[in-house]
């Protein structure tokens with residue numbers, strides 16, 4: 001009788017253990033709902049929250065999304081969220097009950113506001129349910145903060161320092177690709193104490209309605225995500241890993257299957273986040289997990305760590 005040996009997909013990053021490299025991308029995944037479709041605890045490595053701000057935000061006017069058939073979508077949600085207090089009180093315990101590490105994504109307009117949010121988080125009775133923070137320094141769809149904050153080395157370093165000075169939990173910096181040199185922004189985040197880098201957020205894009213002869217999205221530019229941004233994400237990860245091989249990278253952008261995940265790992269990511277594809281295929285994590293295990297089996301791998309950054313050598 002033959003037995004099938006299953007390679008563990010577990011990875012470690014920033015002092016945390018993940019049973020799988022598969023996380024969801026912030027803002028694209030309703031974990032409690034999808035947990036009713038399939039048990040996330042058996043498949044995913046962790047859960048990332050929607051980005052939360054100090055106060056509730058209503059988000060942008062409609063339309064907020066438009067599909068770009070075959071290549072992805074544009075979104076301009078505008079960080080709609082219920083605010084930090086509600087998220088800490090209600091959402092964090094719900095997510096932690098799914099039995100996985102929880103990464104809280106936060107955004108602010110200044111380093112002072114980031115520090116204030118961090119203090120609120122750490123002093124909340126549910127603080128221990130949060131395993132790490134992800135600073136969203138890269139939202140393209142808000143007038144203040146977001147991408148503007150994340151495009152300058154000074155403000156990135158200040159934001160990270162303001163948080164890491166007081167936060168004992170690992171802090172990931174989520175970077176925008178909409179800069180001329182993502183490596184210098186990554187360096188600033190690391191200097192500010194980031195335990196890891198998340199790359200990338202959406203790429204700025206425009207779509208035109210040819211009948212109205214006007215841009216489709218009310219703010220004209222919006223965030224482009226989905227399969228078309230995969231090479232851009234890989235380029236960012238490749239260069240970040242080349243310059244900072246010791247810093248764990250969470251790779252995100254256009255992932256749709258196990259082949260994509262493997263490319264991200266080989267370029268230097270330790271973990272990945274899966275986003276836009278979840279709107280069409282919320283159970284995609286199951287397929288990716290099965291296919292990753294099959295790859296590990298045929299390649300006789302003992303650990304996914306054998307793959308991280310291997311394409312560089």
Ligand SMILES: Cc1cc2nc3c(=O)[nH]c(=O)nc-3n(C[C@H](O)[C@H](O)[C@H](O)COP(=O)(O)O)c2cc1C
Pocket residue numbers: 025026027028050051075077079105136139174200201202224225226227229252253254255273274275276277
């Ligand atoms: C509808 C939508 C909402 C998003 N909201 C957030 C958010 O709140 N915070 C954040 O950091 N990124 C947000 N993103 C960006 C994703 O987390 C991810 O970085 C990006 O979509 C690229 O990955 P993908 O191509 O797999 O979707 C959002 C993306 C989409 C499509």
